[in-house]
Amino acid sequence: MATQNTCTTTTPQHSVSTTTTDLTGTITKTSEIIQNKSKGHFYMHVCPISGQEPITVNVFNIYKHDIFTTGRTLKLDNLIQKPDSLLYTSKSKHSFVKTFQPTAQQQLQAEKMHFPHTQATVATKRTISEALDTDSGRSTVCAKIVKVSPVKHVRDGTLPVRSIGVADESGTTKIVLFKDLAEQAFREGDIITCTELYRKTFQQTQQLTAHASSQLQFVQDDDLLFLETSSTHFDDDPDFSRSNPPSHTVQEIIFVDVYTICTKPPCHKKKYQQGACPLCQSTESNKTSARAVLKLQDGTTVTAFQETLRHLADIKEITSTSNELLQLLIDNLPIQFSGQIVNNVVQNVHKLPQSSQV
Incomplete structure (x- = not known):
């Protein structure tokens, strides 16, 4: 009733x-x-x-x-x-x-x-220009790659992200890819078909962004028409920058915390508080993450999360306690690395070999 x-x-x-x-x-x-x-x-x-x-x-x-x-x-x-x-x-x-x-x-x-x-969604096949102009759902685009960015990692180093500059007969745009799609091997000149793309405006520029259900295929299409676009078209886009990241040296360890996180997807790896997830109240997780506050050679204080700490401490997995991880980091001091620092968080780290450290 x-x-x-x-x-x-x-x-x-x-x-x-x-x-x-x-x-x-x-x-x-x-x-x-x-x-x-x-x-x-x-x-x-x-x-x-x-x-x-x-x-x-x-x-x-x-x-x-x-x-x-x-x-x-x-x-x-x-x-x-x-x-x-x-x-x-x-x-x-x-x-x-x-x-x-x-x-x-x-x-x-x-x-x-x-x-x-x-239910399977059917993305409409569109040109780049149409995909950037539509408000009616997601698009499938077939285009030629003219620029490939390096893979970057966000969300504490756990999410691979890559941008590819593409062109067809109607125009050019950037497609942003995540996870497994981002880690595929791309070359300038490849022709791809990518499904389930949605239009997004980022930093006042329109782009196409992959959805969780997006699929990508390399295709052979000798009849595809595209604008004669140089890869320099994307030179002003920081996502395509391949400049060497600056080097930094960790001189001091201020704080280290290894903590339990919730594994339920809706809770987004929330840190346990008083033995339970503050969102779902679960107490069953044995999954941990880590955070550390570090001081660099210039006196700057930065935060590093689990994936970064794995590289800095030369370990595959962080299964230790806070005190044990602290000792691992101390044993590696001073730690020299290359990487970006965004909002005082260390990202995309590459630890430099011992011979390069000072």
Whole structure:
């Protein structure tokens, strides 16, 4: 059984009309937790006790995942009505009621349903110019590589990032790639097809950015037309800079901390506090990360995270305690390395050999 209500929210600039509905039904399937930027959510298929067709509910509360389980019958209040689903938000409420068995027809219908995030998306094939101009979803682009950046690592050295400058008959742009895509071997002159690209403006310049579902293929296309663009077109873009990073020397260790982090994706490796994750309250993780505050030869104080510390201490994995890691770093002093320092954080480190140290 479901009832609908229309709620109008008014701001000084405009009013927004939101249709809400209530639903009582039995869960037939739930998805895994999906991380989207800073918020996690999951889907569930629910068969209404009214006998209507099953419906997808998008639950924006990851802490309901353990209790909204298959077979349970829920009464859900104040769901936001969308064309193809219902949204369970912070304003929604729920309660558990006596179990209702879906009809045979509902069960057959539910078995044929797919969660939205598992359905294959079809990116529209576009030229570079069209892809940079569209507001209608993601694009597939076929283009020639004219410039390749070095791989850089962000997020404490855990995320590889690479930019490639590309051209076709309509124009040129930069494509930003992540993870495995970034670590492929590219050469100027290669022709690629990259799917699921979305337009993004970064530092007042438009670019195409790969999505988590993007795929890249090297292709042979002798008929591809492209602008005669020199690789110097991207020389002013710092992402393509291959200048040697400056050298620095660590003279003193101020602070070292090896700490437990949460391994659940929605918590983004949150540091445990008082023996538990401050977001999900989990106490099960045995995964650790590390941070150190270092003083350089010029008196600058910088922070180094786990991947950087691995290089500086010459170890494959940090499995030690804070005190043990501190001693490893002390034993390596003075430590000379090349790398960038961004917002007082050391990145993209290459430890120089002992013979180069002073």
